Amino acid sequence: MPEQHPHLPELFGSSIYWLETSEAQRRPSASGGQRFDVVIVGGGFTGLWTAYHLTQADPSMSVAVVERETIGFGASGRNGGFAMTLLDLSLHQLRENNGDVAAREAHEAVAASVDEIGETIRREQIDCEWVRGGLMVVATNQAQRARIDQDMEAAEELGLSGFKRLSAEEVQAEVHSPTYVGGLREEHCGVMHPAKLARGLASVVEARGVTVFEATAVDDIEVLTDRVALRTRDGAVLEADQAVLATNAWAHADPRIGRKVLPLYTYIALTEPLDDRQWDEVGWASHCGIEDKRNFVHYYRRTLDGRILWGGSDGIVFPGRRIAAGHDRNNGVFHRLLGTFRDTFPQLADVRFTHHWGGPVGLTTRFVPVFGSVNSRLHYGAAYSGHGVAPSHTGGKILRDKVLGVAGDLNGLCFVDSREPSFPPEPIASIAAELSRRALRKQDDLAQQGKTDYLSEPLAMKVLRALE
């Protein structure tokens, strides 16, 4: 019988399941004295897709990826594994905030990335448990159903393909939860083992000649007239014609773009494998990813070894915007997740949880990522507000075009070279984020009790916006 974790009494496993169940290669750290055409800082999906697209476009280019821990250590190796189209808080919001043309272009670019991720996994033979089962968005109360109506209306008016409204009966026929009151299905979504994808991609780019350094933290990037000098924590210096900053939540510490990015922790709980009888009681034959429409969404999916991954429900910005190993688990969020899981699947009351973990995502004030160039030698792409698995593939192409100096179509997307507002300085930002969190969670709970809708923005959110 495995030991119980002292602080998480219902948990008997450990650590980050995806990292535990994918093979890590130990790569050397950078010792300095090397020059590359391009150095990419950050070994997550953004950095790896940038290396992939760059070497596809120009195989002669010398490229290095520099990662402070191991490949996939950040959000890319610990996420829910949904490659989905979401940008902004919803399709409706994307349209409201950017207009029809920009919303359609952005959505279609990321939808194309969902297709291309699947094709790349097949072509490059990356063994990462990819299942193209679509996305089912579910409403568990009438306020959430109104949000689904808004998204369906946006999809119809933008003329987007692949969306279908679902009745309560249709949703419940697919996945058996008494909580569902309606939903929609979006075809453009697949799920995978994210750490296997990240580590598989690293091997693919290495086979193309990309140098991958691990255990190498870049502490300073200096742009000089004829090159970029990247200094590591160990005192090594790498040189490059151009550099790409792909450090996502960690970008908050960068003096150039840091104020645009707030690190927010989101958490996951993972069940033990269900047996056949339990799966009969749940259904879910399509392996679709599922999200609800709360402010703090729940995202959940099956794994290929028969578990349910249950994530979301909350999101925390820690004081001082701190990212630390001590935040990788959170007792309060874990218990909140257990409660909502048991409400959703009362037939699984006996199922135990084996793993719980979290990680930092980069949040922006407009909930779309930030892509741009500090100057002709330094480019950046980060902060997908918790939904970067597919957009980072699009982002890799945007960064490729920036490095190559090509004015491709993607560089006209609404989150590229835009004037993304900054968050206020500390401690104001993390205090405002905590107040917003409480207000948004309360609104979620009241909506579930039928006591409010989502039409009015909580006061704390208004304050946060006013501080921008």
Ligand SMILES: Cc1cc2nc3c(=O)[nH]c(=O)nc-3n(C[C@H](O)[C@H](O)[C@H](O)COP(=O)(O)OP(=O)(O)OC[C@H]3O[C@@H](n4cnc5c(N)ncnc54)[C@H](O)[C@@H]3O)c2cc1C
């Ligand atoms: C729990 C969780 C669940 C999620 N679920 C989903 C989901 O289902 N679908 C979805 O679309 N998105 C999801 N996301 C978000 C998604 O994982 C991210 O948007 C995406 O992985 C971002 O990729 P990235 O490469 O930009 O960042 P990361 O994967 O965070 O990579 C950044 C890397 O930079 C490295 N780094 C930082 N500083 C330095 C430095 N100074 N020098 C060198 N290296 C450095 C870090 O170690 C890290 O590996 C989730 C995130 C979390 C945490």
